[in-house]
Amino acid sequence: MDLFDKFQPLKEAYAALTAGGGDPFGVAFDNILSPTIGLIGDREIVLAGTNNYLGLTFDEAVISAAKNALEKFGTGTTGSRIANGTFGPHRLLEQEMAAHYGMSSALVFTTGYQANLSVVAGLAQKGDQVFIDADCHASIYDACQLSGAEIIRFAHNDPSSLDRRLSRSDSNHSNKLVIVEGLYSMFGDIAPIDEFVEVKNRHKAYLMVDEAHSFGGFGKQGLGVAEDCGVLKEADFLVGTFSKSLAGIGGFAVSDHPDFDLLRVAARAYMFTASSSAASIEVTRAALKIISDRPSLRKNLWENAHRLHAGLKSVGFELMADPSPIVAADLGDPMRAAKAWNVLLQSGVYVNLAIPPGTPNSKSLLRCSVSAAHTSEQIDFIVDCFAKVAQLD
Numbered sequence: 001m002d003l004f005d006k007f008q009p010l011k012e013a014y015a016a017l018t019a020g021g022g023d024p025f026g027v028a029f030d031n032i033l034s035p036t037i038g039l040i041g042d043r044e045i046v047l048a049g050t051n052n053y054l055g056l057t058f059d060e061a062v063i064s065a066a067k068n069a070l071e072k073f074g075t076g077t078t079g080s081r082i083a084n085g086t087f088g089p090h091r092l093l094e095q096e097m098a099a100h101y102g103m104s105s106a107l108v109f110t111t112g113y114q115a116n117l118s119v120v121a122g123l124a125q126k127g128d129q130v131f132i133d134a135d136c137h138a139s140i141y142d143a144c145q146l147s148g149a150e151i152i153r154f155a156h157n158d159p160s161s162l163d164r165r166l167s168r169s170d171s172n173h174s175n176k177l178v179i180v181e182g183l184y185s186m187f188g189d190i191a192p193i194d195e196f197v198e199v200k201n202r203h204k205a206y207l208m209v210d211e212a213h214s215f216g217g218f219g220k221q222g223l224g225v226a227e228d229c230g231v232l233k234e235a236d237f238l239v240g241t242f243s244k245s246l247a248g249i250g251g252f253a254v255s256d257h258p259d260f261d262l263l264r265v266a267a268r269a270y271m272f273t274a275s276s277s278a279a280s281i282e283v284t285r286a287a288l289k290i291i292s293d294r295p296s297l298r299k300n301l302w303e304n305a306h307r308l309h310a311g312l313k314s315v316g317f318e319l320m321a322d323p324s325p326i327v328a329a330d331l332g333d334p335m336r337a338a339k340a341w342n343v344l345l346q347s348g349v350y351v352n353l354a355i356p357p358g359t360p361n362s363k364s365l366l367r368c369s370v371s372a373a374h375t376s377e378q379i380d381f382i383v384d385c386f387a388k389v390a391q392l393d
């Protein structure tokens, strides 16, 4: 008996996947030249799978904010938010996030993953019920498990399925928390948040929306899909990450609930981990300012999203959703997808390989994320490389 025995099937599947040469889950970039170009050795690779939606990781103001914070606060915080790890920038970012959303409270976490652990497992517990969209991110599933609440899944992006699940439990007196995402990370499809709001209001449930992939790209102010649907104020809790449009590392949650700040002393994933570095927090503050000052970034993002979507369709790919900053092509099976992924990388394009069990409906996908920083030429190059893949068999 060996602790690792259970991983034998995984080991074999991984070996088969990497037999073609590259390792889709072990790519290392030797240098990053810009939000859209990385180097592997001395080969330039167009980056089309980085979630760098607004391309702000190389923005001058963002970089200088990080440098200043490094000089002023040092490299790390060496402590948790409730001990020595809250610096001025953490507090300022919380105030700014709350102001952007027009909410009374904002909390900043070390990652988006921990934001979900903190909010879900902090608020729900044994005796409560959490209703989650079947396609929710692993961090939400983990958070639900950790909470000890009863977990009830409803069909993806289907308010009537949620309605039926809630109806069945209307007579019991538990607290009910509904969890959805704004933009789903694998297929790139968008949630009808306004319809979910209507359902949760009718059943007196709470709603949490994870805007990890939609913050920056949706809504007049870039606050996400809830804003875009006109129901920002009706979502009870909004969660997000700094690791995508906001160009840093960390996570946040905002709410108008008068007791929301109690999570600071109730949520274990907030209390028992070191806080984000001041540099990362200052990066996020600078990016947040740019997102509200420069709506043209969102326009570029969406133009690129439409261009890539139309291009991949024109060369014969079946795409998983209507145009959005995430464009995912269905390759049919994991081995075919891995082969195609290798051809793309050898041709100079990096995308994400997404295969079961990490994908909804056991799909095998080449997943692209578009950036406002991509040029039209880069988008066309990505499409040309996909055209080679289309001719593979």
Ligand SMILES: Cc1ncc(COP(=O)(O)O)c(C=O)c1O
Pocket: 111, 112, 113, 114, 116, 137, 139, 181, 185, 210, 212, 213, 241, 242, 243, 250, 251
């Ligand atoms: C929907 C969703 N929530 C949370 C996270 C976790 O964010 P982070 O990378 O900041 O931990 C992700 C990461 O991709 C995500 O897709």
